[in-house]
Amino acid sequence: MLFRQLYDSVSSTYSYLIASRCGGEALIIDPVLERVERYIQLMRELDLKLVKAVDTHIHADHVTGLGELRNRTQCITIMGEHSGVDVVSMRVADGDRIGIEGVSLGVMYTPGHTSDSYSFQMDDRVFTGDTLLIRGTGRTDFQNGDPRAQYESIFGRLLKLPNETLVYPAHDYKGDTVSTIAEERAFNPRLQVKSVDEYIDLMNNLKLPNPKMMDVAVPANLHIGLSQDDVARHGWAVTAREAIDLVGGADVLFVDLREDRERDKHGAVPSALHAPYQQLKRELAEGGMLHELAAATGKRLVFYCAFGERSAMAVAAAQKAGFNTACHVHGGLDAWRKVNGSLGH
Ligand SMILES: [Fe+2]
Numbered sequence: 565m566l567f568r569q570l571y572d573s574v575s576s577t578y579s580y581l582i583a584s585r586c587g588g589e590a591l592i593i594d595p596v597l598e599r600v601e602r603y604i605q606l607m608r609e610l611d612l613k614l615v616k617a618v619d620t621h622i623h624a625d626h627v628t629g630l631g632e633l634r635n636r637t638q639c640i641t642i643m644g645e646h647s648g649v650d651v652v653s654m655r656v657a658d659g660d661r662i663g664i665e666g667v668s669l670g671v672m673y674t675p676g677h678t679s680d681s682y683s684f685q686m687d688d689r690v691f692t693g694d695t696l697l698i699r700g701t702g703r704t705d706f707q708n709g710d711p712r713a714q715y716e717s718i719f720g721r722l723l724k725l726p727n728e729t730l731v732y733p734a735h736d737y738k739g740d741t742v743s744t745i746a747e748e749r750a751f752n753p754r755l756q757v758k759s760v761d762e763y764i765d766l767m768n769n770l771k772l773p774n775p776k777m778m779d780v781a782v783p784a785n786l787h788i789g790l791s792q793d794d795v796a797r798h799g800w801a802v803t804a805r806e807a808i809d810l811v812g813g814a815d816v817l818f819v820d821l822r823e824d825r826e827r828d829k830h831g832a833v834p835s836a837l838h839a840p841y842q843q844l845k846r847e848l849a850e851g852g853m854l855h856e857l858a859a860a861t862g863k864r865l866v867f868y869c870a871f872g873e874r875s876a877m878a879v880a881a882a883q884k885a886g887f888n889t890a891c892h893v894h895g896g897l898d899a900w901r902k903v904n905g906s907l908g909h
Pocket residue numbers: 621622623624625677694702
C-alpha cells in the first residue's frame with residue numbers, strides 16, 4: 565500500500581495520494597492547483613497512473629487541482645452529489661464506494677462545514693475533509709455551513725467509527741498530521757460540549773475573518789468542468805436529443821463508459837455496450853472489444869457517461885486511435901434524462 569500525505573504550505577492543505585502498489589492505479593484526495601506539477605512528478609517517480617481525483621467539498625481557501633489533473637492525465641474527477649460544482653466526471657452519494665485497483669473508499673455524507681462536505685473511509689483510516697480537524701472542526705459560517713448538521717455528522721457518524729480509526733483531515737494549521745477517533749473524542753476542545761445547542765452556540769461565536777483566497781477560490785472551484793464545446797466544435801458530439809434518435813440504429817454502437825455501480829443505480833441506454841472508462845485504452849487497442857467490433861462492423865461509436873466528461877475524453881482518444889466517426893453524447897445521461905430519454909436496467 566502506497567500512502568502519501570502531501571502538504572501545501574500556502575493554504576495549509578493536506579492532499580492524499582493513494583495506490584495499492586508501485587506501477588498501479590492511483591487516486592488523489594483534495595489536490596491543490598499550485599502543487600499539480602509536484603503530484604505528477606511524484607506519480608512519474610513511483611510509476612503510478614492517476615485514475616481518480618476527489619475533492620471532499622468545495623474549498624474556499626485554495627483552488628482545487630481537479631481540473632488541471634484531469635487535463636493533464638485524463639483522470640476521472642469526483643465530488644459528492646450535493647456539490648454545486650458545474651461538471652465533474654462522477655458524482656457520489658452516501659454509501660457509495662470509490663474504487664481503483666486494490667483500493668476502495670467508502671463515501672460518507674458529512675455536511676456542516678459546507679452543505680457538500682463528504683468524508684471518505686478506507687480500511688483503518690478516514691479522510692474527514694474540513695468536517696473534523698485535529699483538535700478542531702471546520703468553520704460553519706459560509707457556503708451553507710450548518711453547525712447542527714456538523715454536530716450530527718461528527719457525533720452521529722464520524723465518532724461512531726472504531727476508536728483506533730486514523731483521522732486524516734484536509735487541513736492543519738499547527739503541524740499535526742494525523743489523529744484518531746478516540747483521541748479527538750477525548751481531546752478535541754470543540755467536542756467537549758454537552759448538547760447540540762452548546763455546539764451551535766460555540767460555532768456561531770467564533771468570529772473568524774474570511775479566508776484570504778475565498779473570493780478567488782470559490783468561483784474557480786465552482787467551474788472546473790472540461791469544456792465539452794471544444795469537442796463539439798470538432799464535430800465529435802451529438803446532443804442528447806439527437807442521440808435518442810440514433811438508438812437502435814443499425815449503424816451505431818452506444819458505449820457506456822460508467823462503472824457498474826452507476827449503471828445499477830441510474831440505468832443505462834438500452835442495448836448499449838459497457839466499457840468502463842478506466843479500461844478504454846485497452847478496449848480501443850488492437851484486440852480490444854471496441855476496436856474489433858468497430859473494425860468488423862464499421863459502426864459508429866457513440867460514447868456516453870454520466871455528465872459527458874469521460875465521454876468527451878474518450879472520443880478524443882478514439883479519434884486519435886483512428887475511429888474518425890466516433891462521437892459522444894454532450895452532457896451525458898444528465899442531459900439525456902432532461903429530454904426524457906429512456907433508460908433500462
Ligand atoms: Fe473547507
